[in-house]
Amino acid sequence: MQKQIATLVLLLFLSSTLSLAIQVDHDSDTPDSELPNDITRIEISPDKNSIRDLGIPEISEGIEMQRETRADSSIGTFNSHGLMTREGIPDYLMEFRKDLMIVLISPNTGLWDARIGIHESAEVEVRTTIPPSGFLLQGSSSELERVKALPFIESSHAVPLAMIVDEQLWDSQGSHEVEMIGWKDDDLVRQDKPGMGFSGSLQQTAQEFLEGEWSPATGIHFGSVDASNLYELAMRAEVAFLSKTLELTTSNNMVRNHMESGSVENYFFTGLNGSEQRIAVADSGIDHDHGDFGNRIVQKVDIANDGSTSDPSDGHGTHVACTVLGSGFRSSTTNYRGVAPEAELYMQAMEDQNTGQLSSIGVYSLLNSAYSSGGARIHTNSWGGLNSGGSYTTQSEDADDRTSTWDQYWSYEGMTVLFAAGNERDDGISPPGTAKNVITVGAHKNRYETSPEDNMYYWSSRGPTDDGRIKPDIVAAGQDVRSCKAQEASDAPDNLNDQWYVEYSGTSMATPAAAGASALVREYLIEIADRPEPQGSLVKAMLILGAEDMGTRDIPNNEEGWGRLNLVNTLLPSNGDIGVFVDDRSRLSSGQEASYNFDVTRAGEPLKVVLAWSDYPGSTFSQTQLRNNLDLEVTSPNGAVTYLGNDFLDGRSTTGGSKDNKNNVEVVLIDSASTGIWNVKVKDSSHGGSRTYQPFSIAVRGVNVNDLTPDPSIVSDSFLIRPQIPQVGEQAAFSVDVSNQGSGSFPTVFVSAHVNGQLVETKTIGMNPGEVATLEWDWIPDASDKGQAQIRIEIDPNDQLEEMEENNNILIATVNVSAPGIQPSSETPWITLGDPSATTTTWEIQMTNLAMFDTNASIEASAPKRTIDGASFDWFKSFDKYYVALGPSASTTVNLTLVHPAPPDPGTYSMMITATDEDFDVESKLEIFFDVPVLAQPDVSLPSETIIVDYQEPSNTSLEIFNRGNGAQAYDLELTSPAGWNVGLVDLGPFQGSKQGSTGTLAKDGSISARITITPPGVMLEAGTTFIAQMKVKSRVSSEVWNYDLPLVINAADSIEFNPASGLTEGEIAADSLHEISVQISNKGNREMVLNPIERSIPGGWSVQGGLNKVTIPRGSSAQWSFSIQGNGLAESGSVEIRFLVEEGDFFDWNTTIEAVSGADPSLSFNEVVFYEGPNFDSANSVLGLGAHPVGKEFELGWKVDNEGTSNWDPTATLVLPGEDWESSCSIEPPRIPPGSSSNVWCSITIPLSEGAGSEPEVTLVLSGDGLEVSEQFSLLVETIREVEWSVIDIQETHEGEKTTLNLELRNIGNTAISSRFLTDGPEGWDIRILDGRLVTLQPGESRSVHLEVTLNSGSGGILNITLAESEDVIGQTKLIDLEGSSSPDEGMGILGYMGILFALLSVSAVSATLAFTRTGGNLQSARKLMSTRSKRASLQTESVENSNEKTTSIDQDTLIERQEKENPSPRLQKHEDYPGWLWDHSKEEWVPDPDYEHGDN
Secondary structure, eight states: SSSEEEOOOTTGGGGGGGGOOOOOOOOGOOOOOOOOOOOOOOOOOOOGOOOOTSSSSEEOOOOOOOOOOOOOOOEEEETTTTEETTTTTOGGGGSSEEEEEEEEETTOHHHHHHHHHHHSSSOEEEEETBBBTTEEOOHHHHHHHHOOOTTTEEEEEEGGGTTBOOOOOOOOOOOSEEEEEOOTTTOOOBOOOOTTTOOHHHHHHHOOOOEEEEEEETTTEEEEEEEEGGHHHSSSSOEEEEEOOOOOOEOOOOOOOOTTTHHHHHSTTTTOSSSTEEEEEEEEEOOOSSSSSTTTTTEEOOOOOSSOOOOOOOOOHHHHHHHHHOOOOOOOSSSOOSSSTTOEEEEEOEEETTTEEEEOHHHHHHHIIIIISSSOOEEEEEEEEEOOOOOOOHHHHHHHHHHHHHHOOTTTTOOEEEOOOOOGGGGOOTTTTSSSSOOOEEEEEOSSSSGGGGSBTTOOOOOOOOOOOOOEEEEEEEEEEEEEOTTTTOOOOTTTOSSSSSEEEEEHHHHHHHHHHHHHHHHIIIIOOOOOOHHHHHHHHHHHHHOOOSSSSSSSTTBBBTOOOOOOHHHSSSSEEEEEEEEEEEEOTTTOEEEEEEEESSSSSEEEEEOOOOOOOOOTTSSSSOEEEEEEEOOOTTSSOOEEEEEETTTTOOOOOOSSSSSEEEEEEEEEEEEEEEEEEEEEEOOSSSOOOOOEEEEEEEEEEOOOOOOOEEOTTTOOSSSOOBTTOEEEEEEEEEOOOOOOOEEEEEEEEEEETEEEEEEEEEOOOOEEEEEEEEEOGGGOOOOOEEEEEESSSOOOOOOOOOOEEEEEEEEEBSSEEEEOOOSOEEOOOOOOOOEEEEEEEEEEOOSSOOOOEEEOOOOEETTOOBBOOOEEESOOEEEEEEEETTTEEEEEEEEEOSOOOOOEEEEEEEETTTTTTEEEEEEEEEOOOOOOOEEESSSSEEEOOSSSSSSEEEEEEEOOOOOBBBBEEEEOOOOTEEEEEESSSTTTTTTTOOOOOTTTTOEEEEEEEEEEOSSOOOOOOOEEEEEEESSSSSOEEEEEEEEEEEEOOOOOOESOOTTTTEEEEEOOOEEEEEEEEEEOOSOOOOEEEEEEETTTTEESSSOOOOEEEEEEEEEEEEEEEEEEESSSOEEEEEEEEEEGEEEEEEEEEEEEOOOOEEEEEEEEEEEEEEOOOOOOOSSTSSSOBSSSSEEEEEEEEESSSOBBBOOOEEOSSSSTTEEEEEEEEESOOOOOEEEEEEEEBBBTTTTTTTOOOOOEEEETTEEEEEEEEEEBBOOOOBBBEEEEEEOOOOOOOSSSEEEEEEEEEEESOEEEEEEEEEHHHHEEEETOEEEEETTOOOEEEEEEEEEEETTTTTEEEEEETTOTTSSSSSEEEEEEEOSSTTTHHHHHHHHHHHHHHHHHHHHHHHHHHHHOOOOOHHHHHSSHHHHHHHHHHHHHHHHHHOEEOOOOOOHHHHHHHHHHHHSSSOOOTSSEEEEEEETTTEEOOTTTTTTOOO
């Protein structure tokens, strides 16, 4: 699918394109009517400075009007109760978008204030206003919830998908051509991503779902979509709207008569003919060499992208363009001239010559291109959409988007956009003609009737729009319009028997007529009214201001809108005191109002006021499209009557109606206005758009509404006198230029001239605004004037004229007057140097004898003196004759030659010529002048002969611009782009990418670097193709223009696509095979590519067979390329890397990984298990041959591996272990196993202490290499370790008869759980209690505290024994503690006591550290390795007893028992209060019944 909207072309002129030869009557054409000479000129703009002055009207603050609390959406009305939907919405489109919400704003809060409040309170976007009181919001669920809580939110509602999908797609099946658009930000720029945390991209979505997808601009995508995908598309946050692509249809001598363009053409002294106006015409194409366009086609743009802009079908575009601006060159008379015959044309050719269909890049891009690239400020479109009459489409929205943006006069120049109403009669206005801000043009008849201008063309589409707006805006001649015939148009009729012209009908013909009229209005505003860059809304307002009611008075109506276009009414009011006032430099914010006053000085004449504004764009989401509602009110002088805009009855304003809340054009027409001051008020009643200000335009016509003031002034430096030095008695003449700098005209003013106080003459003059006139006085000096004479010229000496400025009316000049003698004179006393290379300049000097007798004369010249600073220059100068003899009144000519630099510095140089009457010694002087202007001579230096550019991405380059002129000066720059390209200035223009700019002031021989950006058309362009851009360098000191070609050469953009892609793997390739590798190479670049492949790397054992062949791939083609590699049987796996070399040193790499399969055939068998015990070891030939496998220390397992295959095998060995805390390492000896050989595999394993005792974890040996893998799984048996560790945490000081507390900790350092109970023993008479329970169960690694309370019966101390009962297999079962007692707590601790405390503290620290180490993930196995053996601990404990002075020590059990028996003999049985009725037997370590305890009956 071509990247454009291709749609059926149906010509708007329909059956009227048939031959009308029977109607042709060339002699019946009424000639252009001319303007009577006695009509008074009209004037506009009282104050030039008001163009940028927002204070023209009186602006006052206010509030927005109250609204009904509802939102009229495209699918129904939202109110406080919910959504009242239309019928026929499919169920699947009633599901809600979670990111969208409709809120209704309280009627007491203005929409603008509500918008600000929402933005300040939550991170959401107000996507559009749904009038009268709704906003469509987008944001996350949480942010939308925050908005709901705002006090001015009346209610909130979910948004069904039906609002996102065009109604024409609701019940559709199959595939459809659609337009998918993204959201706009507050500056109306469409976005690819919605922001606010949503990750979707419209571009990615379009590429995923749209077939044949293409995009003219960011946020707009066209393509084909299956109806089954509409639901998913509509659910995506990045999608704002989905609509069917519009099917487009193309929608003069008598034309000029009916609009009376001839009446205004020659009326103003500037002439109104479209000069300096550039009009864009978007239509089928153009016959550019027809002759009626001359050289005024500035650019032809191929919108259809078919390589041509010609007009080969029916010549519709040529006919339209010629109606706008044709010159009538090919007609025998000027009857077939266009409306603006000197305007320039920017043509956008839309017809695809391959299909005969219209193609469009969308209104947004179409208008942008014409405005930015084409520099057009009027855009006319004689086409529209079929089968969608009256609807406000996305294209209508885009038209309003662009026009409302460009009418922001403080940032942009306005643009007037026109669309044909269509030829559908009662089927409604064709979009985009439904847009609010464009001028929608209907058609009336043009000829073959008595009063064709008062009868509508039958097929002209009628309004209103779907939301009730008045359309069309105006009508113009459209039936039987004669205009240019395209010579290549094969389908054009011959209904005029004329080779060059043809007659067509339709609104297609009326729209260009209105476009030409718009050009004349715009030219008038700029050249006559001094209104630069007028808003498009002002042009629209002025056309409506002059529009005439057709037939019965009934405007506005759905056929003619505001009436038939009439330029005389717009620009030339019929009576002398009727004027026109306009203002397009005012703006309003929410609630503000502007007020104007007009003093009507004569009753009985109409007063018409037109208000127009380019409104913020509407949307497809709403039923009503007006966003910023401005209201017009006109109040009579006595304040008794107020007329509201658009409140009409029988074609005139009436009272008693209501304010208009639908249209963005409001009109008040009063047939007979009374005298007095009328007030015109414009109020911003509702501000739903996202911009702070709404600019507007107002046009008023009536008696004395202009109130203009003239300002005649003497033009400075315009005084001239001839001769330069007058002679007594000889006639002289002096003159000045008078200019009317005001905006009003005046019929008569006096201008007087005095010399030395004596009146010479008083002259009279009348002038129009901007007019300049020269006044000259004759004067003969007398003897009293000899020497210096003062000349005084004064405008309005009696102060009779009211003017803007009185201080510019007087000029005083002093001249020298000489007596008779030799009079030097020159016809060219002032010579301006024009050639910068000239080195000499010559003056012809006439020497005249003023006497009536012979005399001898001489002549000489002073040195040149620069007038600005008085500097003299010793340049060579000479006369061809210095002495002459002259008869009575005789004259002769001498030549003065001045030799000067080439060129001199800028300035005016004067030389005084002295002619002397040698006989009477009388000197006469003549001052001559040598004017050396700033002479321009630029030079542009390119970085190279050509500029290399990319065909896809913008390129940047710099040009060096030199000033080779004779002084500092600035040059204006203008860039011209090849068709489809965009070449703009980066720094030197008013904005980046601008076509125009300036160097700024450059010193002599100075330079500046002009960076330019070059944006290609975005289509594939072949490398080496040359396009010519051009830079025009314009002198500001002369009219010279220098053109410099900028050759743009398309750079080679090589791009290759491989299939399969690089980096993939080819598996299981025999190591001894011949393997072919094939890859498809696609040339995605812009030139033919010759690829020279070279081998970068190949795995060992492989070699390339047959070499690597070059491959040539044409642009856009593909080639299959292959090569073969041979394995040697021992070939390895690895990457095959190929580098494809390209011209100019570039290259592309491709690789694939081959997995070679070895020829080896390994088998694996267990061989041996080995346990180590010091220097000794045990071994067995089965895994469990030695019993349980040790924990915490290394043992080894061995296997034998045999290679029964045909290739070497280099495997690696790894063990797959049950957990991360296991340790292992493996080795293979020898590492390479040749065929028929074997190797031994040894693996050492360490089982962690954390492994459960008696468990049988599984371990797997894996041998892998060269694509082969063998493995063997086996089970181990974990040995059981039962061991505990005691720690003394704290022991209090022991005293006889007092309780002492001991704090111990018991830790299970084995790998199995231990369950037991505590038993305690000590010397006889000791009272020993376990405070926290006797039973104990510890899991591996677990600890518990043991708290004992001991009461000694003497101060001699003894041995305390605590043990685990019935746990003889537990290592560390018993803990013995030696307690040293004392008789009195007052005896002091002594050195031994302090040492005991120190030992206790160290013990506590050690235990705490152990606990911390364990609890923070310490390895118990590592901890165990730090412990000494039990025998070593016993020896250390014994050593502690022998060598320390501590009060309590730990000693071994045997020593303790022996000592206890010697020092504290005690009975075998011991009582414990905690266990009454039981006795502890120390020898048997068990509990026995106490015979002395009465157990009772139980």
